[in-house]
Amino acid sequence: MSVDRAYELTATQALSLIDAGALTALDWVRSCRYRILDRDPVVRAFSHVSSCIEADLEAALAAQASSIIPVAAKDIIDVVGQPTMMGTDFHDANPVTREGGSVALMREAGCVFLGKTVTTELGHRHPGTTRNPLNLDYTPGGSSSGSAAAVADCMVPVALGTQTSGSVIRPASYCGVIGFKPSYGSFDKTGILANAPTMDTLGLIARSLDDVNLVRGILIQEPAGPLKEADASKLRVAVLKSSPWDEADLETQYLIQNFADHLKEQGVSVETLYLDEIVPRLMFLHQKISGYEFGRSIAFERVHHLDQLSEILRTGRLADGNDVSNTEYHEMIDELGALKIALSSRFEDMDVILFPSAPGAALKGLESTGVATFNSPWTLTGNPTITLPLFKSSRSGLPIGCQLIGAYGRDAALFGISKLLENLRTPERTSVASL
Numbered sequence: 001m002s003v004d005r006a007y008e009l010t011a012t013q014a015l016s017l018i019d020a021g022a023l024t025a026l027d028w029v030r031s032c033r034y035r036i037l038d039r040d041p042v043v044r045a046f047s048h049v050s051s052c053i054e055a056d057l058e059a060a061l062a063a064q065a066s067s068i069i070p071v072a073a074k075d076i077i078d079v080v081g082q083p084t085m086m087g088t089d090f091h092d093a094n095p096v097t098r099e100g101g102s103v104a105l106m107r108e109a110g111c112v113f114l115g116k117t118v119t120t121e122l123g124h125r126h127p128g129t130t131r132n133p134l135n136l137d138y139t140p141g142g143s144s145s146g147s148a149a150a151v152a153d154c155m156v157p158v159a160l161g162t163q164t165s166g167s168v169i170r171p172a173s174y175c176g177v178i179g180f181k182p183s184y185g186s187f188d189k190t191g192i193l194a195n196a197p198t199m200d201t202l203g204l205i206a207r208s209l210d211d212v213n214l215v216r217g218i219l220i221q222e223p224a225g226p227l228k229e230a231d232a233s234k235l236r237v238a239v240l241k242s243s244p245w246d247e248a249d250l251e252t253q254y255l256i257q258n259f260a261d262h263l264k265e266q267g268v269s270v271e272t273l274y275l276d277e278i279v280p281r282l283m284f285l286h287q288k289i290s291g292y293e294f295g296r297s298i299a300f301e302r303v304h305h306l307d308q309l310s311e312i313l314r315t316g317r318l319a320d321g322n323d324v325s326n327t328e329y330h331e332m333i334d335e336l337g338a339l340k341i342a343l344s345s346r347f348e349d350m351d352v353i354l355f356p357s358a359p360g361a362a363l364k365g366l367e368s369t370g371v372a373t374f375n376s377p378w379t380l381t382g383n384p385t386i387t388l389p390l391f392k393s394s395r396s397g398l399p400i401g402c403q404l405i406g407a408y409g410r411d412a413a414l415f416g417i418s419k420l421l422e423n424l425r426t427p428e429r430t431s432v433a434s435l
Contacts (some may be wrong), residue, residue: 015068072117072146170374240354361399
């Protein structure tokens with residue numbers, strides 16, 4: 001590959017070439033930076049591009065860091081030397097002097113932060129400036145919109161996002177890349193704007209499962225090791241058809257069911273799962289608990305900048321928890337604990353749940369980033385989830401993601417399952433254009 005096109009490499013591919021002497025870290029990082037300068041005026045994925053890239057790279061080289069990877073961080077995450085504007089125009093534009101623990105761990109390993117990516121307002125729903133690089137007329141999703149678009153357009157191989165509802169999984173799905181939300185508590189959250197602390201989770205967006213595995217190892221401070229594909233003959237898959245399954249596009253439903261049928265043909269145990277007593281209640285609790293916590297997390301902005309906040313923020317998330325008392329909040333937290341136990345017991349009979357990552361492919365237009373109803377239950381319970389770009393829309397040609405939900409704390413197993421399912425992706429079959 002030409003050095004000029006090194007930006008197309010995944011992190012694991014580039015590090016392998018660097019180890020072999022076929023590529024230098026400097027050429028790789030510069031290639032990604034040039035890609036940003038070339039493409040970002042159109043895609044608008046970055047809110048800030050670092051002016052200290054080569055100095056940071058020199059520091060990583062001097063420290064003989066093992067994982068020199070060009071990365072980006074969602075602009076609600078503090079990165080030393082870069083401003084944190086949180087999708088607003090009224091926060092301090094001066095560079096911060098302390099960064100989040102996860103950022104510091106990645107920097108220690110050698111990661112070079114090329115810039116901050118666009119987020120929706122305060123990580124909520126009001127869209128930022130980012131466009132979907134696969135089709136500029138379509139939304140990239142939110143709230144980690146810039147991170148997903150930057151990875152999809154090969155500006156960086158890996159980017160940090162956050163998820164309180166569906167803010168990693170949905171934009172990754174819309175942009176045709178891999179999104180990973182770990183088990184709650186796996187990644188440090190210091191230096192990140194709180195939305196709803198009970199469920200806020202740092203996540204990863206990349207173009208390769210191997211890259212996600214590599215960076216996860218950095219963040220949990222354990223050697224990643226090579227990804228091991230799950231054994232198809234021992235795998236137990238469940239296709240969840242509880243609400244909001246019926247709110248997904250018919251094409252999305254067809255593609256996931258067709259994929260499940262294909263897996264069964266490959267020797268995988270597949271069943272249909274209903275969690276009608278769990279999922280709808282989780283969706284209700286997510287709205288109320290997150291609303292209650294969000295109103296306190298952004299009290300500063302509400303008190304001092306209310307007239308500068310969008311209408312959708314003032315009448316949306318800020319209003320969701322207004323009718324929840326402190327006593328009711330704690331009762332909901334107790335109920336959530338019971339539902340987590342009930343869900344955990346169901347994983348005794350299955351290894352992974354298949355579910356849509358979003359209702360369908362990315363929406364046309366930039367006025368809405370989509371809905372998070374397919375993700376919020378698992379964000380609330382803290383289960384690990386991954387979206388894989390397994391399908392394409394017959395209408396727009398844009399990707400449709402398949403969400404994999406794993407048992408709490410079994411993130412490594414979910415990676416092995418994802419590797420297998422990625423390799424067993426459905427071959428082209430019957431046209432669904434008439435659906």
